[in-house]
Amino acid sequence: MDTLDQLTESFKRFPGIGSRQARRFAYFLLNSSPGFRSTLAQSITNLSSQISQCDTCYRFFRKENGAVTCPICADAVRDNSRLLVVEKDMDFENIHAMGVFDGKYFVLGGSLPVLAEDPARLIRIRELVARVEKGVQEGLQEIILAFSVNVEGENTAQYVKKTLEPMCERLGVSVSVLGKGLSTGTELEYSDDDTFRSALENRR
């Protein structure tokens, strides 16, 4: 396999990118300036050295002073009693930028297709259980599931609820989901402030 094929194969692994588009990206790079290519290559290399994954919420954050916990999880001013669980980093980014939630977050790392065979391989359910156990010692009272309004999102919510319920009942923690306001097919990544705020207020 030559370099062009290798690059094409790499681009094919990007979300929503098929063979033809992957090939187009590879040719785009060939036609780009050497400066552009080396900046891009350097940015990719820097991902490893400059970005960390938080040991508590699993979102990616800028590495500073060797911290393993992100500034949001480490923030003593934020409300420890509420934990908002989202599917992916982009959902977290959008919701956090709205500034309508002042609790803590958890990034589940995906969603579950109906009849998924090994859910624990697709989402961070074990990590979430551990996070809840630890959270209770710091005053956690409510877990809010903020997933996309589609079949996968609803399936994920059901699975997470079912898994957490026995533990939450024992620990006195409630589990809620976003309420009406978000229309069917809504991806939280694209949701606007007003819609999200109303869905958060009307959680059930």
Ligand SMILES: [Zn+2]
């Ligand atoms: Zn964190």
